[in-house]
Amino acid sequence: xxxxxxxxxxxxxxxxxxxxxLAESSLEATAQRAGKNVSEQPISESSASADPASSAEPKQTxxxxxxxxxxxxxxxxxxxxxxxxxxxxxVHRWVxxxxxxxxxxxxxxxxxxxxPAAVALYIKETTGWVCDDAFLxxxxxEDELVDRRxxxxxxxxxxxLHEIAVELTFDADSRKRIRRAMNNSVVGERLxxxxxxxxxxxxxxxxxxxVLGVFSRRYAS
Numbered sequence: 774x775x776x777x778x779x780x781x782x783x784x785x786x787x788x789x790x791x792x793x794x795l796a797e798s799s800l801e802a803t804a805q806r807a808g809k810n811v812s813e814q815p816i817s818e819s820s821a822s823a824d825p826a827s828s829a830e831p832k833q834t835x836x837x838x839x840x841x842x843x844x845x846x847x848x849x850x851x852x853x854x855x856x857x858x859x860x861x862x863x864v865h866r867w868v869x870x871x872x873x874x875x876x877x878x879x880x881x882x883x884x885x886x887x888x889p890a891a892v893a894l895y896i897k898e899t900t901g902w903v904c905d906d907a908f909l910x911x912x913x914x915e916d917e918l919v920d921r922r923x924x925x926x927x928x929x930x931x932x933x934l935h936e937i938a939v940e941l942t943f944d945a946d947s948r949k950r951i952r953r954a955m956n957n958s959v960v961g962e963r964l965x966x967x968x969x970x971x972x973x974x975x976x977x978x979x980x981x982x983x984v985l986g987v988f989s990r991r992y993a994s
Contacts, residue, residue: 844873845928854923854938860899865943866920867895873927873934880937888914891941899948902955917947 859866869891874880889909896904921940926933943951 843930847925847927850925851921851923853921853940858895860895863945865895865899865948867891867941867943868938869941870938871936873929873932873936875934877924877935877937880935884937884939885911888919888939888941892918895941895943896951896955900951900955902951902958904951904954904958908954914941918942 854868854870856866856868858868869884869887871880871883871887874883889906889911892909892914893904896902918941919939920942923936923938925936927936928934
């Protein structure tokens with residue numbers, strides 16, 4: 774009995790010391806986790822607060838630079854340049870505008886191509902006639918059809934380009950000339966067709982005469 778009591782006391786002391794050590798270690802682990810969470814929270818908040826600013830800066834940079842193909846016209850650009858082709862009024866109107874070019878010479882060269890093309894398209898739209906290039910006289914277009922002209926600049930992105938526009942007008946006299954040329958063209962095509970048929974008939978007649986001559990000589994012999 775005397776030996777059992779000291780042994781039990783020793784076991785109780787050892788168990789008490791072990792439980793105290795376990796409790797201290799658990800408290801230290803809890804304290805470390807709490808400190809880690811507290812230290813991470815300001816970092817996440819600071820990163821979250823920095824993200825909107827960093828994301829806003831590229832947007833401001835993008836908005837400050839104009840797109841490459843964005844076109845800006847001057848305030849004094851005439852309004853008639855935006856008018857659609859008018860084929861109902863007593864005087865028909867058709868606006869021809871060049872695209873932006875680096876030099877004025879390029880604009881002039883482009884305009885010389887666009888003017889006869891616009892006249893040919895107008896004739897096809899109003900009469901259905903596909904005119905030939907010989908009718909699209911440059912001097913006639915410039916002297917009789919060009920009514921108004923505009924020379925200016927435009928801004929495409931960060932580049933300044935040149936622009937030329939003309940307004941073509943087709944009055945009663947111009948339309949009469951077009952119809953007269955169309956009628957002459959139709960008559961000429963008919964005459965050419967008749968001449969072709971006549972040539973074929975003549976060739977056929979000659980061939981028939983030759984064949985008949987051969988047969989007549991054979992029968993005569």
